[in-house]
Amino acid sequence: MATDTQRSNRSDAAVLSVEGLRKRIKGKWIIHEVSFDVRPGEIFGFLGPNGSGKTTTIRMLVDLIKPTGGKVMIGGYNVQKQPEQALRHVGCIVENPEVYPYLSGWENLDHFARMQPGIGQDRIQEVVDIVGMDQRIHDKVKTYSLGMRQRLGIAQALLARPKLLILDEPTNGLDPKGIKELREFVRMLASQGMSLFISSHLLSEIQLMCDRVAIINGGRVLAVGTVSELIDENASYVLWQVDRREQAVALLSGLQEVTLLGQGEHGIEDAVLTAIPDAIITTVAPGAIPGIVQKLVAGGIGVEAVQKVSPTLEELFLKLTEGEGIV
Numbered sequence: 001m002a003t004d005t006q007r008s009n010r011s012d013a014a015v016l017s018v019e020g021l022r023k024r025i026k027g028k029w030i031i032h033e034v035s036f037d038v039r040p041g042e043i044f045g046f047l048g049p050n051g052s053g054k055t056t057t058i059r060m061l062v063d064l065i066k067p068t069g070g071k072v073m074i075g076g077y078n079v080q081k082q083p084e085q086a087l088r089h090v091g092c093i094v095e096n097p098e099v100y101p102y103l104s105g106w107e108n109l110d111h112f113a114r115m116q117p118g119i120g121q122d123r124i125q126e127v128v129d130i131v132g133m134d135q136r137i138h139d140k141v142k143t144y145s146l147g148m149r150q151r152l153g154i155a156q157a158l159l160a161r162p163k164l165l166i167l168d169e170p171t172n173g174l175d176p177k178g179i180k181e182l183r184e185f186v187r188m189l190a191s192q193g194m195s196l197f198i199s200s201h202l203l204s205e206i207q208l209m210c211d212r213v214a215i216i217n218g219g220r221v222l223a224v225g226t227v228s229e230l231i232d233e234n235a236s237y238v239l240w241q242v243d244r245r246e247q248a249v250a251l252l253s254g255l256q257e258v259t260l261l262g263q264g265e266h267g268i269e270d271a272v273l274t275a276i277p278d279a280i281i282t283t284v285a286p287g288a289i290p291g292i293v294q295k296l297v298a299g300g301i302g303v304e305a306v307q308k309v310s311p312t313l314e315e316l317f318l319k320l321t322e323g324e325g326i327v
């Protein structure tokens with residue numbers, strides 16, 4: 001258990017710290033007590049289905065709308081009380097970035113650079129290099145693919161050297177190649193010490209990209225942690241292959257540390273089940289497998305295979321967002 005001192009040290013070190021954030025719109029609570037921290041150099045995924053409250057939360061993070069309650073701190077400044085200081089080091093792309101299609105990419109960047117003090121042509125060239133657009137930057141934006149427009153948006157957000165970059169659904173509309181490029185690019189930015197906050201409803205992509213994730217649904221954060229922490233915390237299934245199936249089922253059903261599962265009560269893929277035909281599927285209390293094997297053997301049952309199957313993030317997400325076993 002973290003002590004209060006450890007907890008407060010952690011949130012002091014956080015680039016973005018969200019505490020008890022709430023929002024009521026037209027008498028209806030949209031966001032309930034949302035809390036999480038994003039640390040320096042971390043890629044943080046904000047995952048939830050459509051309508052779960054991601055965009056509303058992001059809007060409060062960057063002072064586009066006011067929270068009904070709670071607090072957002074960025075770089076040690078309170079976003080609601082000191083927005084200018086807090087948002088000085090934040091780049092954010094919510095929805096489609098505003099660009100002028102009849103200007104070139106460079107002219108667009110130049111236009112935005114002029115609105116911010118201390119950003120010269122050298123910095124424009126740097127961000128163009130970072131997003132890998134050197135070849136096309138002098139072409140008109142209307143000739144760009146969606147992926148290139150997004151990169152231009154990111155280049156624009158990077159102009160002021162943000163410590164935190166917030167991207168709302170950046171993979172929307174990208175093809176698999178574009179998604180892979182975005183992933184590599186996001187990792188490269190994080191390796192240089194930038195923190196990234198990325199919202200998405202596409203889990204498999206985020207699983208490959210993020211150091212930690214928060215899962216949000218119905219305006220509530222249901223879980224926060226590394227992908228492996230979340231998967232470990234949530235019971236794995238165990239598949240048992242034995243020589244005397246009926247006796248084994250009878251024995252297992254009498255054990256407190258075991259829950260037998262029937263068809264449709266687990267999310268195990270058919271491919272896994274085919275690998276162990278006639279498997280008995282259970283959940284098992286942590287650390288209980290060796291003792292159970294001994295009991296089976298003592299009962300005269302031969303254990304041919306025991307396989308632990310952990311949920312993927314996708315399965316975990318479905319389990320959490322369907323309201324079973326909120327952690």
Ligand SMILES: Nc1ncnc2c1ncn2[C@@H]1O[C@H](COP(=O)(O)OP(=O)(O)OP(=O)(O)O)[C@@H](O)[C@H]1O
Pocket residue numbers: 025026030048049050051052053054055056057201
């Ligand atoms: N101005 C508003 N008035 C009424 N309801 C709103 C308003 N803004 C958001 N909502 C509702 O709040 C909920 C969360 O919306 P939000 O846009 O934050 O979700 P999201 O997770 O970003 O989803 P999506 O990926 O579909 O944009 C939705 O049910 C939405 O209908």
